[in-house]
Amino acid sequence: MKKRNLLALFSLLFAIVLFVSACSDDANSTDSDSDANANDDDQATEEASGEKTLIFGRGADSIQLDPSKVTDGESIYVTNQIYDTLVRYKEENTEVKPALATEWTPSEDGLTWTFKLRDDVKFHDGTDFTAEDVVYNFERWATSAEYIYYGYMFGASEDDLGGIIEKVEATGDYEVKFTLSEPNAPFLQTLAMPPFGIASPDAIKEHGEDYFKNPVGTGPFVFEEWVPDDSITVTKNENYFGEVANVDKVIFRTIPDNGARFMELQSGSIDMMTGLNPQDIQTAESDENLQIIRRPSMNVSYMAMNTGKEGPMSEKLVRQAINLAIDKEKLITLYEGIGKAAKNPIPPSLWGYNDEIEDYGYDVEKAKALLAEAGYADGFDITLYTFANPRPYMPQPKVTAQAIQEMLKEVNINVEIIENDWDTHLSVTENGEHDMAFLGWTGDNGDPDNFLYVLLDKDNAKMGSAGNIAFYKSDEVHDLLKEAQTEMDQEKRTELYLKAQELIHEDAPWFPIAHTTPPIAASKKVVDYVPHPTGSEPFNLLDIKQ
C-alpha cells in the first residue's frame, strides 16, 4: 500500500512538471503578458514607465565596494559608478580634468598641492561634501595596510602608513592642502584613480566594518542592492553635480562562464559584457544586433628573463638572441585580433612612449650567431613559467608558451613549460624560481613611472616581492627613473623615459609580447559608450536606445 502512495507521489510530481512547463511557453513574456496577475504588477508598471535599465554581464562578482580596499577590476567597475575622485581622467585618455576639485596649484618645489573644491555636492546620504571629508578619507587610508592602493601609490610602509603624504588639511570649507615629503611627479594623475574615491564619513562611521556592503559616495549612481555572486544594482543619482545619467538603473550580473554569458547577450537578457572568448568576437561582429567595442590599451604582456639567475639568462647576448629567435608577428595571431605587437614596456597610448626604438625582429641566423658568441652554440635547457587561465593581456597563455617552445627549438634552446594557477604563478616568479616567465601589467594612473619603475627598476627586484620578475638591476636605468619621479616638468620627464626605454631595449631583460585592446560586446541599443584605458568608467554618459 505504501508503495502505491510513493508511486502516486511520483506521478503527481510528474504532472506538476508537465503542467508548469506547459503553461510557460515563453519565459520572457512574463513581463508583458496581458493576462498578468496581481503579482505581475510591479514589472508591468516598470515597463510602462519606460525605465531604462542597463544589464552588464561579467565573469566574477565584486569583492568589496570600498574601492580603497580592493584591487580587483570587478569591484572598481562598480565603485566607479558610486564615487567621485578629486580629479578625474578625461573620457578617452589619462589626462586629468576637474571633478570634486575645480582647480589645483602645486607649489614651486612640488611639496604642497592646494585644491579648490566644489561647494554644491552632496553625498548620497544627503550630507554635504566639504574639505573636512577629504581630510577624513585621506587620514583613514593612512591608518592601515588594508588600504592597498594608498600604500602602493604613495609608498607607505609599516612604520610610516602615510607614505609621501605628510599632511592633509582643510584650509577652508572648500579648500584642501596636501603636504608631501618629497616631490611626486605623478601625484595628480594618481589622485584620479578610482581607489581614491571620496566616501561619506557619516556612512563609514555608521556601518563600521560593514561599510563595504553599504557604499555611499557622490557619484552618478546610488548603490541599491547587492546579492552576492548574483547581482549588484545601482540607480541614477538625480542630483549628480556632473552629467546626470541617461539610464535609470544599472545591474551588474555575475555570469561565470564566458560562453554562457555570450549566449545571454545573444538572447538579450543582458545588454553588455566583458570577457569574451576570442572565437565569439567574430560571431558578435557578424550579428546584426551586437557590436564589439575595443577598450584602448593600457597594458603589456611580456616574457621576463630572469637576469638574476646564474646561467644563460644572465647573459645579455642570450637574451637578445631569444628576442631575435621568436617570431612576434606569428605569436600575435594567437591574440585573435585583440593584440598589437609590443616593442617597449609601456603601451603607445602613454606619453613618453619611445617610437624611435626598432624592435629586434625575427632573425634566426642572427640569433644563432649571438648564441655562439655567448658560448651557447649547442643550446641549453630552460624553463618557461606560465599561468593556466587567460588574463586580459594574454588570452591564450598556454598556446603562446607552446609556440615559443617550438620557435626556440630552432636555435637549440630546449624549453620546458611549467604551468601553474595564477596565485602560484605569482609566488613562484616573485621568488625567482623561473628562467623565463610570462606576466603582464595593466597601468594604474597612466604615468610611465607606473610601468617602468614598477616593472624594471632595481628597487622592485627584491626576492619574494618582486614586481620586476626579470630581476633586472641596472643602475643607469634606476637613476633615470628616480630622477623622473621628482622632476615636475613633463617634457624633461619624457626625455628621461625615452632614454630609459633605450637602455632597457639594449639590455633586453624582457621579450615584450603585446598590448591588448580588451573587447566589450554590447547590444547595438547601447550607444555613446566610451571605454576608458584604465579599465573601467562611470556609465553616466552612455544611453540605451529603445
Next chain:
Amino acid sequence: MLKYIIRRLIMLIPVLIGVSILTFSLIHLIPGDPARSMLGEKATEAQLESLREELGLNDSYIVQYGRFLGDILQGDLGESIQSKEDIAIQLLHKLPATVELTIFAMLLAVIIGVLAGVIAAVKQYSWFDNISMTGALFGVSLPIFWLGLMMIWLFSVTLNILPPSGRLTSGVELNTITNFYLLDSILTGNWLAFKDAFLHLLMPGLALGTIPMAIIARMTRSSMLEVMRQDYIRTADAKGLKKHFVIFQHALKNAALPVLTVIGLQFGLLLGGAVLTETIFSWPGIGRYVYLAVLGRDYPIVQSTILIVATIFVLVNLLTDVLYKYFDPRIRYE
C-alpha cells in the same frame, strides 16, 4: 536501530576530524598566499607582511589548525579572508541553493532513471531498451559544460523558452525564509516566483541530473533483469497476478537495493560536483563558492564549507543505510 544510528552519529566525529585535517593540510600544501591573493599583484611587501600577521598566517600550522578547530567547536565558521563576510551567513544562502538544485536533479534522475531502467528490463532487447541504454551511455559520457552550453543555446537563445541562468529573473520579488526558493514561494503563496524559480531550475537540474540518471537507469535495468529471473517472480506470474503489480511490488522492491546505494552515493557526489553546473548556469551555490575560495586561497571558506559538505555526505549515507531496511527487512542493524 536507534542504537545503530547513534553509533553511526558518534562515528561521525572521527570522520569529521579526519576530513578537517585532510582539508587543512591540502589547502596549505598548495603553494600560494592568501595575503597576496587578497591584496593583488600591486601590494608592497610591508602590506603583505602586516596582513599575514593580522590573519595569523605567520603562526605555525598546528596553532592555525587548533584555532580553526576551536572556532568550529564554538559554532563559529569564521569569516572570509577576501570579502570579510561571515561564512555561516554566506552558507545560509548558498547551501540551500545547491541542495535545492541537487534534490531537483536527483528527483529527475530517479524518476526518469528508474522508470527507464524498469521498462528496459521488462522489455529487454526491445527498441526502447536499445535506445534508452544507448542514451544512458551518452549520458554518462557527456561533459556537463558542453551539455549545459548546448542547452542554453537551444532553450534560451534559439527557442527562447527557458531563462539561461540564475535562480530568479531580476525583478521577480520573493521573500526568502529558508532560501529554498521553491519552498519559499510555496510558503508565501507567491506563484509567480514559484513558476520563475522552477523554470530556472529545469536546465541546471537536467544538466546536473544527466549522469546520475544514466547510472541509475543502467543499474536499475541490470538489477531488475537479475530479479526478474528469480523463481518467486515466476511464481507470482503463475499465480496470475497483474503484470505491473509483479513488476513494481515484487521485482522493483527487491531490485532497489543496489539502486539505492547508487542514489545515495550520487547524491553526495552531486553536492560536491555541482561546480561546473553552477558555473555555467550562474547558480550561486557552494560548489562555485569553494572553487573560487580555493583559487583565492581563502582558507577559512574552504575548511568550513568542506566540513559542512562532508557532514551532509555522511548523513545522506546514513539515511541510505537506514532505508535499506525498508527495502530489505532481512537486514538487521544492531
